[in-house]
Amino acid sequence: MRKRTIALGIAIAALAAGGGWYASLDKETRGILAAMPTNADVLMWSESQRDAAFRAMDRLPLLAQANEIAPSPHPLALPEGKPLTIPGIDDYLAKQREAGIVILQDGKVRFERYGLGFDAQGRWTSFSVAKSFTSTLVGAAIQDGAIRSLEDKVSQYIPDLRGSAYDDVSIRQLLTMSSGVRWNEDYEDPNSDVARFNTAKPDPGVDATVSYMRKLPRAHPPGEVWHYNTGETNLIGVLVSSAVKRPLAQYLQEKVWQPAGMEAKATWLKGETGHEIAGCCLQAATRDFARFGLFVLANGKAGDRQIVPTDWFAQATTKQKDIGHPGKGYGFQWWTYDDGSVAAQGIFGQGIFIDPKRKLVIASNADWTRASKGPEPAAREAFYKQIQARIDAGN
Known part of the structure; x- marks a missing residue:
């Protein structure tokens, strides 16, 4: 994405x-x-x-350039569980061009496989899977008191947005991608916003993302229309960094990476003016992407620490906006399913699928044939359903 x-x-x-x-x-x-x-x-x-x-x-x-995220001194163990038999798995992995997949159920590894010359020790980039990490840091900042309310205006935390179309947009509306600000996310259009905002020259003394986004016009009243917008996730990252007064990578290390027991170092790429690219580009081991799923299943609790408000994931992973696809919706930077499951997704096959009912996490990294328009997305959705069915059948 x-x-x-x-x-x-x-x-x-x-x-x-x-x-x-x-x-x-x-x-x-x-x-x-x-x-x-x-x-x-x-x-x-x-x-x-x-x-x-x-x-x-x-x-x-x-x-x-990237900021590093140190692993936990006490990694969360992922014990071996009963091996999961998956008919047709080799063909599926080959067609997905899978680099790594880890399937956890009830905190145990039921399936793990690597390809494309990648392995469990390597770091694969996340693309938009990072969006769900970024939204979680909003929850942590609320828990810490650094962000007062989701109803606060974005410009309270990013003063350079004052006077722009974002002046009347709330943090909640950013999280749900319903700001109403005009944006083109067409990856195959070289004149789209998502193509141009990466290379646009920032205004002197202004963050690169903020500099571009504050020039955009309004298309709809705030809160009325859902429209996917990577630039706004980057704004969320700037907002969190401004609120907690430290880099996003450092805050992720303090609030998620180490408390949740991540085993390997991660990194977060930085944009032109030094902020982490909050809508993208978190590099991590596949097992640690899976551990993040366990952190969500634990409702943001790590040991005796409640990292986010107790109702955070109940909001974040519940359908907040209709996206025009039956059975699906959008929460706080999470893709939601009407059966209660939720997913973080990135282009070319990166994903974390979480099913609370079955205590299931499927973390996958891949290199699809196309960013999002090939046959792989539908096949992956079918694979999620296949795994759910196998578990329900006692396999």
């Missing part, structure tokens, strides 16, 4: 010239760099280029 533009020319020049930076890289990273694309549009990369890039967005500092 998110196109990440990365400036590659300087890195390719460094590769061609050699020198100290390139010489300092390990052999695997050099190979990844050699396979990296020379243009900035992820939708134009070949499959092999994406295979290389998606596991290495944070390993090539000339491509993108």
Whole structure:
């Protein structure tokens, strides 16, 4: 759900010239760099280029800067459960071009598999799966008292938005993507907002996202129309950072990554003016994406700490807005299902599916043939239903 533009020319020049930076890289990273694309549009990369890039967005500092997120000193154990038999699984994984999949039930690993040369120790990029982490940090900031209310206006926390179409938009309306501000999220349109806001020159002294978003006109009254908008998730990230007075990655480490027992280091890519790209680009191990699902199932409680308000996930993972698809909706940066399940989703097959009724979490990373318009999304939805049915049947 998110196109990440990365400036590659300087890195390719460094590769061609050699020198100290390139010489300092390990052999695997050099190979990844050699396979990296020379243009900035992820939708134009070949499959092999994406295979290389998606596991290495944070390993090539000339491509993108990232803030690190340290793992927990006490990782949450994921014991082995009864192996889950899944008919047709090899064909499904191949057609999904799956890099990693972890299926947990009742906190135990029932299925785990890796592909595309990826493994359990690697970090794969999240794309818009990061949106659900960002919304969770809003809940943490409310719990901490740094954000007073979801009804507060966004411009109270981001003064540079005053006088713009966002002046009358609430935090709740940002979370539910119902600001009413005009936005084009067409990934295949080079003139869309989602394409242009990554490369637009920011106003002096203003965050890059804020600089672009404050120039957009209004299309609808706030709160009336749902419209998917990655730029607004980036605004949420700026808002949280401003409220808690520290970088988003640091706050994620303090409030989720370490308390929830994440086992491996993660990273979060930064935009041009230094804020983490809140709508995208969290790099983590597949098992830790799955652990986030367990954190949600635990209602945001880690040990004896309640990280978010006790009613947070009841709101966040419940349909707040109709999206025009029967059986589905949108919560606080979560895709909801009428059966009570919920999902975080990113382009090219990244996802965390959570089913509270079955205590089920399915974390998956992939490199689909297309960002979101190929055959893979429907096949994945069918796969979720297949796993639910297998569990209901006692398998």
